[in-house]
Amino acid sequence: MHVHDDPDIESAELAVRLAGGDREALAEMYRRWSPLVHTVALRALGTREDAEDVVQQVFVAAWRGRGTLRPERGSPAAWLVGITKHRVADVRTQRYRAHRNLQALASEVVTEPATPHDSDWAERLLLVHELERMGDPRATVLRMAFIEDRTHDDIARTLEMPLGTVKSHVRRGLLELRDRLKEVERVASD
Amino acid sequence: MSHPTDDELVDLALGEPVDADRSAHVEQCAVCSASVEQLRRTARLASGSESYAGWHAPDDAVWARVTAQIDADDPLRAEVPDTATAGTAYAPEPGPADATVTPISAGAARVTRRRAAAWGAALVAASLVVGLLAGRAIWSPDESGSVSQVALKTLDTRQREGEASVVRTGDGLDLTVVTDRPLDAGDGYLEVWLINADGKRMVSVGVLRPGETGTFPISQALIDQGYVVVDISKEQFDDKPAHSGDSLLRGQLPA
Numbered sequence: 001m002h003v004h005d006d007p008d009i010e011s012a013e014l015a016v017r018l019a020g021g022d023r024e025a026l027a028e029m030y031r032r033w034s035p036l037v038h039t040v041a042l043r044a045l046g047t048r049e050d051a052e053d054v055v056q057q058v059f060v061a062a063w064r065g066r067g068t069l070r071p072e073r074g075s076p077a078a079w080l081v082g083i084t085k086h087r088v089a090d091v092r093t094q095r096y097r098a099h100r101n102l103q104a105l106a107s108e109v110v111t112e113p114a115t116p117h118d119s120d121w122a123e124r125l126l127l128v129h130e131l132e133r134m135g136d137p138r139a140t141v142l143r144m145a146f147i148e149d150r151t152h153d154d155i156a157r158t159l160e161m162p163l164g165t166v167k168s169h170v171r172r173g174l175l176e177l178r179d180r181l182k183e184v185e186r187v188a189s190d
Numbered sequence: 191m192s193h194p195t196d197d198e199l200v201d202l203a204l205g206e207p208v209d210a211d212r213s214a215h216v217e218q219c220a221v222c223s224a225s226v227e228q229l230r231r232t233a234r235l236a237s238g239s240e241s242y243a244g245w246h247a248p249d250d251a252v253w254a255r256v257t258a259q260i261d262a263d264d265p266l267r268a269e270v271p272d273t274a275t276a277g278t279a280y281a282p283e284p285g286p287a288d289a290t291v292t293p294i295s296a297g298a299a300r301v302t303r304r305r306a307a308a309w310g311a312a313l314v315a316a317s318l319v320v321g322l323l324a325g326r327a328i329w330s331p332d333e334s335g336s337v338s339q340v341a342l343k344t345l346d347t348r349q350r351e352g353e354a355s356v357v358r359t360g361d362g363l364d365l366t367v368v369t370d371r372p373l374d375a376g377d378g379y380l381e382v383w384l385i386n387a388d389g390k391r392m393v394s395v396g397v398l399r400p401g402e403t404g405t406f407p408i409s410q411a412l413i414d415q416g417y418v419v420v421d422i423s424k425e426q427f428d429d430k431p432a433h434s435g436d437s438l439l440r441g442q443l444p445a
Contacts, residue, residue, distance in 0.1 A: 035245040055248045059256045127236045146236040171200045178232045
């Protein structure tokens, strides 16, 4: 049996290696997840320069804080996204201060930064990533159920799959995704 | 009554039919209703991802910045033992051949990782002292000769495979880079960089031919501003002026 065919086992091994101080594990994590981290930061901050600064900070923080990684919680992706939320919030705070200081100089009323943002982008992108990573047929079942909003009966007919199997994939899949979001929350609220 | 199973909570969250007594329990139970709400939020966030427009990888140079910053803030990796001799005078204008065999003093702080961990704080303090002493000895003006050198090591295995030295010339500083054996540039070429200790900025100092010694003019101002990490990268002929992120050897100049 090739255990490395299972992306979850591979991710857990990476997490253990990182926690043990293996620099190559950090490099591998960067190869896998820097596009996820960068895209989250880019969505949240809008400029490539700020987003790349966040990527740098996240992976440096991941190395320094490797002791806080919990390999048993599955993919380090959620852990990295949690750190990313932290850093993005820091950049936003700095921007707000700069904005407020400018406003104060101009003797204007202090207001919230003008650009509205969807605070759930980090979670949404993590779920997209997890769905891409997840093997089929579960990923397809979840996409049809949640993104295309199709009924379980419809999915069962289309995929020629027993209804019970569809329901089982939806249940397992949703619980798994829920656990990823819990991990983001745990890290981001530290 | 016991809590519903996870499967039953999912069904409730998705509006699937569930036994009436189960849903009655969830309405009463804070833990279960929070769980159902979390599952609904998960489903909602998963459903909203259709406007997703693709992944954007960061620039390759960002990885080089990450490793430079990690190297810079880790005293165990900051080449303290190898550079503790930097303050001693070397023969003026050593040729490239000399540079490869310059002995490292046995008195240099040669510590094992385990001991180094225990003495980490002392080591940091010592390196500061060394840095200050070295700084005074090194950067005094109107003196020619080798002023600073560092072993160049692979990033993953920390194998020493070359050396960089800074030599004061009549009108500035020269950075000389020599590798123990020719580096493999593949289809591309080798480029020498000075990366800032803050890990955010870097400058290209020139192209290194595999198997040859490279000497590049640099300035005192660069060193003063913190561009002290010597880095050799493998670059492709891709019209991208930035660092590829593929560093072969690296070492941080003392002080």
